[in-house]
Amino acid sequence: MQQTTIRRTTIGDLNLSPGKRSHLRRLLYGAGPGNGTLMLLPYDHGIEHGPIDFLDNPESADPAYVFSLAVEGTFSGVVTHASLARRYYPEHAGRIPLVVKVNGRSAIPADADPFSPLTGSVEEAALLGAEAVGYSLYVGSPAQDRDIRQLTDVRRECERLGLPLIVWSYPRGAPVEEAGGRDSLYAVDYAARLALELGADVIKINLPRAHKAGAARHPHEYEALEGDDFEMTRRVVASAGRTLVIFSGGAYKDDAGFLRSVELGMKAGAAGIIAGRNMWQRPRADALSISRQVHEILARFAAAPD
Numbered sequence: 177m178q179q180t181t182i183r184r185t186t187i188g189d190l191n192l193s194p195g196k197r198s199h200l201r202r203l204l205y206g207a208g209p210g211n212g213t214l215m216l217l218p219y220d221h222g223i224e225h226g227p228i229d230f231l232d233n234p235e236s237a238d239p240a241y242v243f244s245l246a247v248e249g250t251f252s253g254v255v256t257h258a259s260l261a262r263r264y265y266p267e268h269a270g271r272i273p274l275v276v277k278v279n280g281r282s283a284i285p286a287d288a289d290p291f292s293p294l295t296g297s298v299e300e301a302a303l304l305g306a307e308a309v310g311y312s313l314y315v316g317s318p319a320q321d322r323d324i325r326q327l328t329d330v331r332r333e334c335e336r337l338g339l340p341l342i343v344w345s346y347p348r349g350a351p352v353e354e355a356g357g358r359d360s361l362y363a364v365d366y367a368a369r370l371a372l373e374l375g376a377d378v379i380k381i382n383l384p385r386a387h388k389a390g391a392a393r394h395p396h397e398y399e400a401l402e403g404d405d406f407e408m409t410r411r412v413v414a415s416a417g418r419t420l421v422i423f424s425g426g427a428y429k430d431d432a433g434f435l436r437s438v439e440l441g442m443k444a445g446a447a448g449i450i451a452g453r454n455m456w457q458r459p460r461a462d463a464l465s466i467s468r469q470v471h472e473i474l475a476r477f478a479a480a481p482d
Contacts, residue, residue, distance in 0.1 A: 189418045193338055200307075233459060248460075253307060277309075278296045278297060278309055308342050309341055346382070381416075443477075
């Protein structure tokens with residue numbers, strides 16, 4: 177397979193305000209790999225999934241364990257909601273950057289009509305010393321109109337307070353499933369573009385997959401890319417335009433599968449990785465080992481400061 181040469185989006189392409197640029201530069205060059213790539217450790221799963229995610233590694237149920245893992249594993253930042261950050265972050269402030277998620281929802285009931293209400297504010301994030309704000313957008317949900325209005329308010333506050341906005345752009349809802357599935361190329365590509373259009377500075381998306389067989393509304397325009405993981409991934413990064421794309425680590429994978437997914441995203445032009453379960457669901461020694469291997473991959477895609 178012949179791969180297209182990728183021009184990677186950098187912080188200089190984003191035309192950020194001085195405040196946003198300063199915060200994002202600290203994430204890209206002042207912490208973690210420190211080479212213009214991002215390696216974030218998310219820990220918003222207690223709200224999104226409940227305690228079930230912590231059963232494989234009981235230590236991970238303790239937020240203090242995850243904060244210390246972020247420091248020891250030299251991550252670019254740790255991601256939590258404001259209340260958890262207020263309780264556990266102070267002893268780590270100055271040692272690991274913080275990203276505050278400002279919305280979230282429980283997994284009860286199921287997500288037929290997914291919408292994440294606010295759990296905090298941009299102002300709270302700023303007072304906690306956050307370098308960026310995170311927001312979950314459910315693309316295609318029946319509640320999408322409320323979601324976009326809420327995101328617009330968050331975006332305005334980020335502009336006012338000079339904090340970068342990271343959008344978790346996740347396709348959801350029956351029409352998405354009918355068109356090929358939430359992780360299909362069509363859905364992820366749309367999610368990347370919508371997050372760009374709505375003002376994200378960094379976009380978190382899943383790696384795209386082939387559309388489900390027999391999808392009632394299969395988008396035939398994407399058929400030429402089906403089965404080519406690199407070209408599908410390159411397509412969604414291109415749709416994100418002048419934003420930085422970070423791919424989700426997703427559910428726990430074996431070492432080789434996880435590392436292949438990190439390398440695929442980076443080769444396709446991503447700025448980095450955001451992986452929680454693939455880190456803290458492992459015993460500490462294994463988590464630190466896999467984090468070092470991710471560092472080695474990211475080092476091959478270093479971006480000079482601009």
